[in-house]
Amino acid sequence: xxxxxxxxxxxxxxxxxxxxxxxxxxxxxxxxxxxxxxxxxxxxxxxxxxxxxxxxxxxxxxxxxxxxxxxxxxxxxxxxxxxxxxxxxxxxxxxxxxxxxxxxxxxxxxxxxxxx
Amino acid sequence: xxxxxxxxxxxxxxxxxxxxxxxxxxxxxxxxxxxxxxxxxxxxxxxxxxxxxxxxxxxxxxxxxxxxxxxxxxxxxxxxxxxxxxxxxxxxxxxxxxxxxxxxxxxx
Numbered sequence: 001x002x003x004x005x006x007x008x009x010x011x012x013x014x015x016x017x018x019x020x021x022x023x024x025x026x027x028x029x030x031x032x033x034x035x036x037x038x039x040x041x042x043x044x045x046x047x048x049x050x051x052x053x054x055x056x057x058x059x060x061x062x063x064x065x066x067x068x069x070x071x072x073x074x075x076x077x078x079x080x081x082x083x084x085x086x087x088x089x090x091x092x093x094x095x096x097x098x099x100x101x102x103x104x105x106x107x108x109x110x111x112x113x114x115x116x
Numbered sequence: 117x118x119x120x121x122x123x124x125x126x127x128x129x130x131x132x133x134x135x136x137x138x139x140x141x142x143x144x145x146x147x148x149x150x151x152x153x154x155x156x157x158x159x160x161x162x163x164x165x166x167x168x169x170x171x172x173x174x175x176x177x178x179x180x181x182x183x184x185x186x187x188x189x190x191x192x193x194x195x196x197x198x199x200x201x202x203x204x205x206x207x208x209x210x211x212x213x214x215x216x217x218x219x220x221x222x223x224x
Contacts, residue, residue, distance in 0.1 A: 042202065043159070043214040056211075080182060101208030103150065104161035 002026070004108035006092050012114045018080040022112045024073055025094030029104075033105060034067055034077050034089040048096050051073065084116045089113070119144045122206045122215040125170045130223050135192040137218035139205035146208045148181055151219070154201040162190075195222045 013019060025032045033048040044057040047057040049069045057067070064083070067116040069075040079086055089112050120144040129135050139148065147166045151159040163172055165181035165188060172179045178191045188205055202217040 012148065042216045045214070046178060047211060060210075093159075099208075100212035104149065104164065105159075106161070107158040110158055 004092055004094050004106055005110050006090075006108035008111060009109060010112045010114075012116065013082060014116050015083055016081045016110045017115075018078065018083045019086075019113060019115075021077040021090050021092075021113070023075045023077070023092030023108060025075070025092070026106055027096035029096055029106070030072070031095045031098060031100070031103070032069060032092040033077050033095075033100065034075070034090045035093065035107075037091060038088045039109070043067070045100065046077070046102050054102070087113055087115050118207070118209045118211050118213050120205060120213045120215040122203075122205060122218050125165045125216065126216055126221070128221045128223065129195050131197060132194050134169045135195050135199070135220055137190050137203050137205075139188040139190075139215050141206070141207045141209060141213075143186070143209040144184050148180060148185075148208070149206045150188075150190055151204045151206065151214075152201050153204065159202075159204060191199075193219075195220070197222050197224055 008023045031050050034046040035043055037043045046059040047067045052069045061086045067077045091107050091110045093107040095103040095105045097103040120177040121140045123138050149164045150162040153159045160223050163179050168185050169183045176193045180189045202219045204214050204217045206214045
């Protein structure tokens with residue numbers, strides 16, 4: 001079975017540029033999560049969707065961050081404009097069921113983002 | 117807000133020694149999950165605990181959920197080099213929050 005697929009694996013860009021991260025969840029999973037991982041702040045839940053609807057975006061740090069899930073097999077996390085402090089590894093995860101923490105989450109390989 | 121803490125932050129053990137990491141929540145949890153992340157990898161789900169006082173085993177790993185459902189532990193018996201990584205607990209209370217993790221190093 002294909003796992004959660006994220007692209008790109010690595011992204012290096014200059015501050016001020018728009019960054020778009022992509023995620024394809026596991027087929028049949030109806031919850032999707034975006035996380036950010038840094039040494040200082042650990043693993044933070046940014047937003048999660050259930051049946052393509054955003055349920056909780058309280059973890060989204062600023063208005064510069066936005067996420068969409070236009071269909072069950074695709075989601076994007078966009079940062080515009082990007083800043084050096086956005087440098088981190090961004091993970092997408094998916095699970096069955098509703099809500100965060102009810103079912104095991106399956107993580108993608110992550111996108112390592114560096115903003116210069 | 118809900119906070120989840122883990123101790124220790126780092127642990128270095130000799131191969132064959134035991135290892136334990138402890139997870140504590142500021143609020144009562146509905147359940148708790150444990151994940152392992154290898155260096156350079158992504159978190160991988162290990163187990164979920166739901167019941168008060170629950171104990172589950174996976175080979176050399178023993179997971180326990182506290183009676184008050186506010187703490188949990190992961191114990192590894194006779195560590196191996198393949199156990200290297202960071203172990204995270206994640207608690208579901210008002211929100212779903214990951215702990216900061218315990219990074220385990222195993223010296224051969």
